[in-house]
Amino acid sequence: MSVDPEIPEPETAYHWPVPPEGGWTADDLDTLPDLPPHTELIDGSLVFVSPQTLFHMRAISFFEWQLHSLVPGEYDVLREFTIDLDRQNRPEPDVIVVAAGDVADDPAMTRLSAASVLLAIEVVSPESVGRDREVKPLKYAKAGIAHYWRVENEGGRAVVFVFELEPTTGRYVATGIFRDRLKVPVPFPLDLDLAEITAKRRG
Template sequence: MSGVPETPEATGPHWPVPPLGGWTADDLDRLPNLPPHTELIDGSLVFVSPQTLFHSRAVDFFKWQLESVAPADLEVVREFTIDIDRQNRPEPDVVVVHGEVVERADQTRFPAESVVLAIEVVSPDSKARDRETKPLKYARAGIRHYWRVETDEGRAVVYVFELEPATGTYTPTGIFHDRLKVSVPFTLDLDLAGITPRRRTPESE
């Protein structure tokens, strides 16, 4: 006994150490104690920051609106991962898929080829992923429609993209500020003011 009191070990989160070559899509279902909405991008785990009010309202808005008009053979799901390849399993904020891939209550992902539309609501920490990384991967996976939702001084702006089959890349087809009106992947006419709070706060002015 030295008589020197032992220093207690520091406590805190213990992040998983990636294996050689990075994590795989299957690892997301096996790793314990991952934070909610963890994504896999290029073999690396991506943890999300707390949601802003705009982000939460926008996700709710699009899920509810799309469910009300989508054809019966399509399913609308929020915050659900999709399999792109072995090292990429992102989680769109809202995804529209063919209904036959919704199989069971304990399902954790959809195949990318089943996705009709992927929507990302941009957060301060996700700008690069939502503007650059994810669209590239969604396009390569053959997802035909991609929408990016951003906020401009509290008001929603929707950037709409469609896959150009000859190049395999997204082509912008519209920027919508107050009203989103499209005919693909199905007819939709939305008042985007429904995303903003009913009682506007000073921060949203």
């Protein structure tokens, strides 16, 4: 039977993966087929991200490139790379500073251990507010990540909330809120002009 070329073929419905009993594991992210880019695993559930805003993209790029030029030689900077917190949690921070020796010279590498991470940065999106403000900080602290920065869009300008792990309690404590400049002594000395995140390129 001939097919009329003017009649479009029906689209095949996407079949969402059905989690096994007990939820997905960190290893499953490497084997599940056709997952959307930047899928995370939180408490055994798959988390899909919304389309990226211009602010989100510019903030990630800003911290990635600024940190690349400022981190000490024993560290490396990666963007949108998953980390293993435990068997059921494999989030993807927007930017991480990691021990350079733990980054394998392997193009097929897909994740790092939380023990390798010195700093995790999350740029908040409308759909990620709860995760970035409440869920992820608790999990990052429990995993022993020493520094956590949360970046938010405040009326079109970046504000950075800085947290440091208090070793006795194993919880983060707030060490500063920065709107115009981010100047901190740890995890290494930094002095960044946050206005550059939303500044338009000229020339």
